[in-house]
Amino acid sequence: MASPRALLAHLYRTAVERAMPQRQLAAHLPAPPRGRTVVVGAGKAAGAMAHALEAAWPADAPLSGCVVTRYGHTPPRPPGVPARLQIVEAAHPVPDEAGLQAAQRLLASVQGLGPDDLVIALISGGGSALLALPVEGLALTALQALTRALLASGASIGEMNTVRKHLSRIQGGRLALAAAPAPVWTLAISDVPGDDPAVIASGPTVPDASTAADALAVLDRYGIALPDAVRADLAAGRCETPKPDHPRWAACTTRLIATPHDALQAAAREAERLGVRAYVLGDAIEGESREVARVHAGLARYARQGRGPFQAPCVLLSGGETTVTVGTPPQADGAPARGGRAAEFALGLALALDGLADVWALAADTDGIDGTEDNAGAFVTPDTLARARALGVSARAHLDRHDSYGFFAALGDLFVTGPTHTNVNDFRAVLLGPVGGRP
Numbered sequence: 001m002a003s004p005r006a007l008l009a010h011l012y013r014t015a016v017e018r019a020m021p022q023r024q025l026a027a028h029l030p031a032p033p034r035g036r037t038v039v040v041g042a043g044k045a046a047g048a049m050a051h052a053l054e055a056a057w058p059a060d061a062p063l064s065g066c067v068v069t070r071y072g073h074t075p076p077r078p079p080g081v082p083a084r085l086q087i088v089e090a091a092h093p094v095p096d097e098a099g100l101q102a103a104q105r106l107l108a109s110v111q112g113l114g115p116d117d118l119v120i121a122l123i124s125g126g127g128s129a130l131l132a133l134p135v136e137g138l139a140l141t142a143l144q145a146l147t148r149a150l151l152a153s154g155a156s157i158g159e160m161n162t163v164r165k166h167l168s169r170i171q172g173g174r175l176a177l178a179a180a181p182a183p184v185w186t187l188a189i190s191d192v193p194g195d196d197p198a199v200i201a202s203g204p205t206v207p208d209a210s211t212a213a214d215a216l217a218v219l220d221r222y223g224i225a226l227p228d229a230v231r232a233d234l235a236a237g238r239c240e241t242p243k244p245d246h247p248r249w250a251a252c253t254t255r256l257i258a259t260p261h262d263a264l265q266a267a268a269r270e271a272e273r274l275g276v277r278a279y280v281l282g283d284a285i286e287g288e289s290r291e292v293a294r295v296h297a298g299l300a301r302y303a304r305q306g307r308g309p310f311q312a313p314c315v316l317l318s319g320g321e322t323t324v325t326v327g328t329p330p331q332a333d334g335a336p337a338r339g340g341r342a343a344e345f346a347l348g349l350a351l352a353l354d355g356l357a358d359v360w361a362l363a364a365d366t367d368g369i370d371g372t373e374d375n376a377g378a379f380v381t382p383d384t385l386a387r388a389r390a391l392g393v394s395a396r397a398h399l400d401r402h403d404s405y406g407f408f409a410a411l412g413d414l415f416v417t418g419p420t421h422t423n424v425n426d427f428r429a430v431l432l433g434p435v436g437g438r439p
Helices: 004-018 046-056 097-109 140-153 157-166 174-178 212-221 228-235 247-251 260-273 289-304 341-353 384-390 395-400 404-411
Strands: 037-042 064-070 086-090 118-124 184-189 252-258 277-288 314-323 359-365 377-380 426-432
Touching (some): 004 314, 004 426, 037 046, 037 097, 046 064, 046 086, 086 097, 097 174, 118 174, 140 157, 174 247, 260 277, 260 314, 260 426, 289 359, 289 426, 314 341, 341 359, 341 384, 341 395, 341 404, 341 426, 384 404, 395 404
Parallel strands (some): 037 064, 037 118, 118 184, 184 252, 277 314
Antiparallel strands (some): 314 426, 359 377, 359 426
C-alpha cells in the first residue's frame, strides 16, 4: 500500500479529476440554436469550461463569447481545439478594474439577442469577485473595502453572496434578465454547501429568493458599513433582485455538472478500491476551520479507541466551506495572517489530535489555491507537533495569528498543486491507521 501521505494526495487528485470540466461538460450541452450562440462565464473553472465547450460544440455551429477567470487560472489550450472564445483574467478574492471591465463586457454581449439565439453561461466558484459591477453609488474602491470586511468577518459564503447579489448590476439573476428574450442555458460547477445555483458565483443567471433586507441584516450582523446612499437604496428595496416567480425563468435552464458530493464519492470509491474503508461525513460542512477541525479530531480519537461506527483502517472524508475569522484590527504583534481555511483546519486538527498515533490528514482546496498563498492546503502527520517543537515552532502561536502557511512551510508539509482549473471547494481526508508505508 502507498504511504499515508501518497494515499491522501491520490484521493485528493481523484476527487479533483471527477470535477474537471473536460470530463463532465459535454454531456450537459443543449443543441445549437437557429441563431447565434453567445457564451458568458465567470469563475476559477471558467477557462477550463470554455475549452471543454469549444471542444464539444459542433465545428459548423456559430460560437462566440468571453469568460473571466482568476489570474493564473487559464489552463493550457488542449491540442487540436481551435480558439473560439476569449478568456480574460481578473483578481480574486478582492475584485479589481479588470473584473469590472469583464463584467461590463459580458453584460453588453447578451443585449440585443432574439428568441432564436442562445446564451450559454459557464459558472463556477469565484465568479462573485470576478464579475465586479457594483450598483450605482458604490465605487469599485468601496466594493473592494466591503469585500475585505466580509472576508475578515467570518461570514458564510451564503451570507457574503446575499450581500454581493444586491449590490451588483450583473449578479443575482440580472445577467439573465439582460439576455431576454434569448434562452439561457447555465452549466455550473458547485463550490457551495447545498449546491444552490443562486449562491454559486452569486447566481448571475438564476433566480434569487434572498432580499435586500436579508443583505442589510448580514451587514448589520457583522458591523460592516456602506455608503449612506447605497444603504438607503437597500432599505427601500431599490436593489432588489429578480425572484423565482419572474416570468423570465421559463426560458432559462440550469445544470450542475460537478458538485462536492460527486468529488467526495469518487474519492471514497477509490479508497475502497485500494482496500481502505471510506466514510463520507458530509459535503456541506461549515463553521470556523479550527472548530470543524476539533470535531474531526474527536471523531478520529473515538475511532482509534475502537468505538463508534468507524472501523480503522479507514479514511474520513468531508467537504463544504469553512471560514476563518481574522478580525480587525490586524494581529497585535503585526504578523500577517497567511494561509487559508484548509491549512487553518490542518493546524487546528494537529493541535486537537496532539500526536495521536496512526492518524494522518490532508486538507486542501480543490481549486489548488488555499486563500491567497501558493499552496492548496497542508498535511498532518502523527509527529507534526513533535517536529515543530524540535524546530522551535509554536503551533499555538501560529494558529493564534492565523499563520498556518508559515507553520506548515517550516515543516515542509505544505501541499502544493498549482491551479487545478476546477473548484468544488474544501477537500478533507483524515486517515486512521495502521497503514503500511512510511509517513
